[in-house]
Every structure is written in structure tokens, then in C-alpha cells.
Amino acid sequence: MGLTESVSNRRQLPAGLSGVSVVVAVLVYLVVDLAVKLTGTTVLAFGFHVIGGSLSVGSLLSMVIDGLLVGLAVGLAGIGLSMTYSILDFANFAHGDTVTAGAFLGWVAAYVVAGLGSGAAFADLFLFDTGQQLSVISAFLPVLIGLVVAGGGTVGVVLLVDRLTYRPMRGSDNISLLIASIGVALALRYLIAFVFGTQTSGVASSGARLQLIPGLAVTDNEIALLVVSVGLMLGVHLLLQRTKLGKAMRAMADNEDLARVTGIPTERVIRLTWVLGGALAGIGGYLLVLESGTISFNFGWILLLLIFAAVIVGGIGSIYGAMAGGVLIGLVDSLALIWLPSGLTRAAAFAVLIAVLLLNPSGLFSGVSTA
Amino acid sequence: MSTAHDVWDRLETLPDYGLVALFILAIWLLLSLFAALVGGPQAPNLAAGFVSSVTVLIGAFALLTLALNLQWGYTGLFNIGVAGFMAVGAYTTAILTAPTNPAAGAVPGLGLPLGIGLLGGMVMAAIVGALAALPALRLRADYLAIVTVALSEIIRLFVNWNGVAQLAVAGVEFGTGGATGISFTSPSGIVAGVVNGPFSPLVAAAESLGVSGPNVVNFVYGLTLLALVVASYWVLSRLVNSPFGRVLKAIREDEQVTQSLGKDTRLFKIKAFMIGCALMGLAGALFRGSAGYISPAQFRPGITFYVFAALIIGGSGSNTGSILGAATFSALLFYLPARLGEFFPNIGGQAPGNVVDAVAALGALDVSPLVAYTIANISTLRFVLIGVVLIYIIQRRPLGLLGHRNEPAASVDLRRPAAADGGEPRDARRASSARGSDGGGDDE
């Protein structure tokens, strides 16, 4: 954050050190406990459960895969949030609802295409009322078309929102922009509710399963999520490394002081930020619905804090950080089940978010140059 | 729009309590007129229902907005975890006041009187606020925002967890009730007891006019909340119109400068945060828990943004503005649109069940299905309206209704003291004049 950090930040070092050592101690305990659990042994002392338990390799792998998949989609969605945070310099609280918008656009397209010629009323198709559940295997083309629409449609949405809301405020302080984004979030979410209703609809389910090892299987939808996420992240990586615009974005993200010194980012860079971020957010939302099978008007809003966690853990402005942060948070959210009851696993991810903000707000991957 | 400006300027010359009273009376009048319009023979009771419900809303949101104004408007602490502190207050009150041997299946509590429960709720909310504040207040505003909303969600997930639904500690049984929630002494029930007891003649009189008893109780409950708002306003005014308030404003402006002038800003921030959280805890118990029942689902983060909208509409930094903003928001943006949707007469037939059919009719140049659909779903659209209003205000009128007011933070008159021409020192007032010459003016 440069030379103008607030005074109190330098006071954080002593507290930071003890905080970090606590976190490290907890992590060490968890890793050891995991290892002991895998062997199926339990260590007791004075009647208290000290360490260990039981955990099958299959369950562990299944949790890892779940966390990885959700984390990839969240990371994908988080790239956009990270970029707007760094280049437009505000926390975009409408990002979750952007994800929802993309998911709805994509799934309506997929559903309508899948239902063409089936004789179903358009209204039923539009509102996911036919009871049909799509999967990659059974409806490859509709799902693919939906994916493209999700990406492209969200680009339209975010560009429109920028034109109406943020562009008239270009240069405002970041809290005003944050508050404006809250307004956008409300407006977007309830427009979607107005059009689609507030119910949860089932739109996808797995078409085929692939058995990996006994007790562990992946579905076609999950494989699709993996392939698309990794593919897109690779694509973004190539964009950043091989194109001129990508280099400009990296420069702005890597060196915030430089970005500040060189002045307000050009409208072109801003537009690219929205386009790239919006497309990835929409696709991320689409994939999340593909994996979970259900869609509702506020699922993106519910996920927003998780996406923030991914972005902050990874380091604001770092695109690679968002990807890595997403995977990390996804794994935390999923693996927490080993130690915490299911009602509290989400709280674990939020606790990680708070810990990172308190101990090292620039994130785990900050300062890692992408040049 | 200059006539609107003129009217507003005129209104602003009223003393603050007059302005607020006028606002609320205008809202009551508006709702009563609406009831008269759509209620038919039921109009009096409908009006009573509207007025009493909106009064409760105004009271609750005013408490929350005043609290957030102290934290954000005065001290610059961006707290969007309001729902979490409401939950702490509400659940503490619930646990303290739930009956010790309740009906079967219900969660027991400590059975203490409601007054103690509410006090305990406020104290607990303040303590949780302090614990959150200690590490987090040094964060910049948007990071603090994220931490507070994350904390708010952790609190909600915690009270939702069935692991703490029912516990026994040292022989005392209590719990949060988990996802199913917890019942406790109903605040509005206590008000009902007072109204139906000594004041039953009034209730009878109201009923003769067609107004139901429960509506009378609800109205009195709303007035009780408004009384609490007045009390909070009194305390907060004194708090901020003082050197303490001066330091808070300075912290919001530039914390480093404030520290360079010798103020321990951390302490001030923690105090302001705690006081705000205590008030949020009270609102949580009396608003969400007015009927004597709360559950985790009532404490989702969304309400924070409504309180923010109210604060910004009223003008952050002004306590009177906070109350006006809360009144405007809860009545005009939150309550009235939903009632419009319920009571507006259907235009020529049933509203279509979904938007596709409504839009499809446009092809035949028939707008009425779309209009009917819109009206039927106004309850959803009002949140779109709230979002748009928020955007509009932050773009065009960021000072809201009263934010432009210059309210210097001091406990005394700030006009130039008379005879301040460096003449005779006023004896009793010259506390610190160790420096020989009086160093002043150009009248040597």
C-alpha cells in the first residue's frame, strides 16, 4: 500500500507475529491430526479426545475433489472481483449478483435450446418448469450454448451497469463506489427475483458417473466444470502473458503505486476489466449451478463472502492469486467437515478470511510478480 | 423542482423535534388516506394496522440508524455486520428470559425478567463489539466492512448450529434453539398486558371505532419504540456534542492528524463502536424479537444494507437525519410499496402468473397484464427501488436530507465571546494563563 500507510498499520507487526504463530500452530495440529485420522487411530488422554479419529482415504479424496471443484468455480468468479478491486479501486458488492445473472442467462439459454421441439411452452422453459434436468452427456450442445451465453450475456450486464452506475462516478472515493455497488446488488438481485421468482429450481443433474477408485466417483458435470475452469484459467494466463493488453493489466495489478502514479486507468483498460471479469463471473456462476444442480435468485449473493474470501486470501489485484485463493478457500470449506460439524464449515472459511485480513491483508500471494 | 427546495428549506427552519414529528405525522396521514381509499368498511382498522406497523418499523430502524450513524457517520467505522450484533443482543435477551421450564420441546432459559434480559443483550452486544473491534478497527474502511459482515455470518451460523441448541452448564439449562429458534418473554406481550390492563377503557373506545385490540397494542408498542428512540437520541446528542464527539469526527476525517494532536484514537473508536453495537443489540431484541420468538433466519446480512440506505437518505453525520432517513426508508420504500401490491385493485382480471405471459401480451399491444404483474410483484420490486434510490443518492445527493448541515461538535455556544478584545481577564474563567502576555490581537 505504499508509503502512505496509516500509522496504526505499523503497529500490527507484534500482534501479527503472535497471530501468525497461532495460525501456524493450528495448521500443524490439523495436518498431524489428519494423518493420524487416516490411520484410523485415536489418541486419548485423561478421557479427552486429543488427536486422531477415523477417516477413509476415499472420503478424504471425495472432499478434496468437492472443494477443488467449487474452489475452481469460485476462483473463476473471483478473478473479476479481484480485478475491479485493484483497477477500479473499490470492493464490488454486486459481484455475487453478477454471478447469479450470468447463471440465469446461461441456464435459460441452455434450457430453451434443450427444450426446442419438445412442445413445452416457452414460459415453462424460461422458468425451468418442465422438470427436465440437463447434464453434459445428455444435452451437450444446450449446455455448451448456455456456457457461451452465460459469458457473453454477463458482459452485457456489467457493461450496462458500469455505464449507468460507476462511470458517472469515476474518480469517487472507494466507499461511495462500494455503497453504489450495494445498490446495484439489490437492484440486480430483485430484478432477477421479479422475472424468475424466488423459488429454487432444479436444472441439472449428473448424466454419467466415472468410478475412480472404490468409493469415489466423479460425474460428467463435475468433469466439465474441471475442464472448463482449468481451460479458462489457462486462457487467461495466455492472455496476460502473451498479449499487449494483458501486459498492461498485469503491470497495473502488480504495481499499484505505479498504477496510481501513472494516473487514472484508461477507459479501455476499465472496459477490458469489466469484460473479462464479467465473462468469467457469469461462466463461474453457470458452472456452479451445473455442479450443484439447482439455481435460485440469491445463490450468488450467498456466495459473495466466499468469493471475497478467495480474492483476499489470494491477494487483491492478483489474477493468479484469485485462482489459487479460490481453490484454497474451496478446500477449507470442504475439508473443514473433517473437524467441524456441517453447520459450521462455512464459518471456517469466513474465519480464514478474517484471519488473513487481520494478519496480512495483502493476501498470501501478494508481491508475487507475474512478470 | 425549486418549489420542492423551497418547501424543504422552510421545513428545515423548524426545530429538530418538530421536523421529526411532522415527518411521522405526515406518514401516518398518508397511510390512513391509503387505507381510506382501499379499505372500504374496514378502513379504520386497516388504517390502524398500517399506522401501528409502520410505527414499529420506524422505531426499530431509527434505533439501528442512530447506532450506525455513530459508528459510520461520526467515527468513520464501516460496519456492515449490523445483523450480527442484532443477533447477539436478541439471543442474549432470549437466553436470559426464556422460561426455566418451558413447554415440551422448547428451549429453556434463565427465566429472568425482560428488563434484565434487554440490558444483558445490550451489554453482550457491546462486549462482542469490543472483541471484534480490538483487532479490526485499525483496518481501512472497506476491509473493516468485509470483516464485520464475515463476523455477522459466523454469528448467525453459530446460533444456527444445533450443537448449541441446548446445553447444560453447571446444572443450568439454556441454548439457542438452533435452526428452529427460541421463544422467550415477548416484549409486545408485556406492552399488551399494560394496554389491556389499566388502559382497557382506551382499547374499548378504539374498538367502538372499528379498530381491533391487537392493533392498539401494536401501536402502543410502536410508540414505546419511539420513546426509546427519543432516549437514545438524547444520549447520543450529548455524546457527540462534546469534545468526545469532536475527536470522533476528527478520526473520521484524518486519524493520523488526530493522533498527532495527542489523542489515543483506538480508545475512542472502541468506545464508539461498543455504544453503537449495544444499541443494535437492543434493536435486535425489540424488533426481531417483538413477538417473543427469534430464529437465525431473521439475522441474515441483508438488513444492514437497508439501515445504510436509511442512513444515507437521512444524511450521515446528522442524528436528526438518521431518524428522518429511517422514517422515510421504512415507510416509503419498505412498507408502503408492499401494501400497494396487496391492495391495489386488479386492473381488468387476474395478473399473469409469470413474466413471460405478461410480456408476451405486449406483442398484442396490451400493457395491462404487464402492469398487473408488476403491481402483484411490487413487494419484490421495492428492493429494486431501494437499490436505485441508493445509487441515485450516492451519485447526486450524497449528503442526503440533512447531511449538509454544519453541526459542530461542542457542548457550548460557539459564538465569539463578548469583549474578547484582550482586555481584562475574566477571573473565574482564566484557568490557564501561565503564559505572561496574552499573546493576542493587534491592539497593543
Place this chain on the structure above:
Amino acid sequence: MSEPEAVGAAVGADSDVPTTSDAIDAPLLEVDGLRKEFGGVTAVDGASFRVAPGSFTGLIGPNGAGKSTTFNCITGIHEPTGGTVRFDGQDVTGLAPFTLAQQGLVRTFQIARELSEMTVLENVMLAPPGQTGESALRAVLPGLRKQVREAERDIVEDAWETLEFFQIDHLAHENAGSLSGGQRKLLEMARVLSTDPEMVLLDEPLAGVNPTLEEKLLDRIDELRRDGLTFLLVEHDMDIIMRHCEHIIVMHQGQVLAEGDAETIQSDERVLEAYLGGDV
């Protein structure tokens, strides 16, 4: 000859004015081997000097010499990478700004940091230390609030006097953000002097201030010195420094290059070279 010149001349070339810091015993401020690094840049590289109580010391040096960073390190804005700072005999290295201010060490900022949404009067009334109304309880409780109000009346009076002296009293009810550059500098000074300090670090306080007022301010500084205040001044206006400061410290490239009275400094070739851009 006007008073400040008399002061400068009387204290100037005299032999009992120390020309190097080491000769000052019982200094009020003592900086020893101060170092500050930002990433790869060393802004202050082993600066050492002392300031005598009641003195008017000037700190000069070409741009980039490290003067502002030294100020920031002394006053707690930055934590030094190395070295010590002692104030009034106590080690205050790296303490928080509010602690130092409470001990009597305050500073003005080079770019005036007025609290723009607060009035000029509020700005000045913020400064006095130990205001009884800064306690939340006292501000609210009925009996105690009365005491708060009485104390505030004194503060209001003092604040008006201060504003009148600095000739910005006509702006008392204006938001500080609407002041001109020079007026903001005056507000900075008014505010910092209202903290009842022991030592004031002034970071280019006179830029944009008209000459008549400038003289008046320097007069005031001398008065305050007679009352025991100590001043350390960073200024680019050499005239002021040479005429008013009895002790001058020259910094260059993060270190103390030379020290002494005006004559000594003006005749030091190294100082001249440093200002002309050469390495010494």
C-alpha cells in the same frame, strides 16, 4: 532592529552557542544514528543531532535529503529501521504519535492536513490536551456534563483568541476545507500550538503566508521560546532560517552534513556543493 533579528544577532555568533550537537548537554531532543529504509531505498542513513531546550533550530537540506522522513521518524509516523530518538531524556524511538504528542512533542505537516469537514473553530478546539469532555461518560451524565460545559467555555475563548492572533478568526465557522493554502498553514500552526506543547516540529509552515503575518508568527515563536517552547523548523526560505535560527542542521543524502550557526553554515563549502547537486 526588530526583535527577532536582535535575538538572532545576540545569540548568533556568540561562542556559547554550540556549533555542533555534541556540545549540547541536556538536549531536549536527541537523534542518534537514525536510519529509515523503504524497500530498497534508504531515506535516512545514520542521522545524528541534538536540539537544545528553548532553542530555535533550523533543519535544511536539498530536496531528498531526508528531512521530512526524519520528522516522520521522530514523531512516530514511521518506525525507524535503526537508531534511537530520545525526548526529554527518555527513549521514544518508534512510539505512537499520540504518545509523543501527549509527552509534548508535536508537529505540523508539510501539506496542511486540515480536518476539512469540520469548522476552523472545531479544528482548533480539538487540540488542547486532557479535555474533560473527551470522556464519553462525562459528556453524557447530567452532573458531569456541567463541568464539561464549563471547561469548554474556556476552550472556546482560548480558541477565539488563537484564531484572532493568527488573523483567521473571520473564518471561524467556515469549513476548514474551504480555506486557501496560506490560511490552512495558519490553521495548522494555530492548532498545533493549542496542544500546549514542549517542542514543535514545523514542516515548512510559512509557505503561502504573507510577509507581515510571517513576521508576526516569528515574533510569536520567540515569545513562546521565552516561555520555554523549543522549535525545530524545516524551511526552504533561507532568509528566515539564517536570520532566526541560532542553530542550523544541514542534511544531505540522509545524513547530517554540517551543523552550526548561520555564519558557520554559510561559509561551509560542503553545504554549498550539496545544494548545487554534487555528492559530498
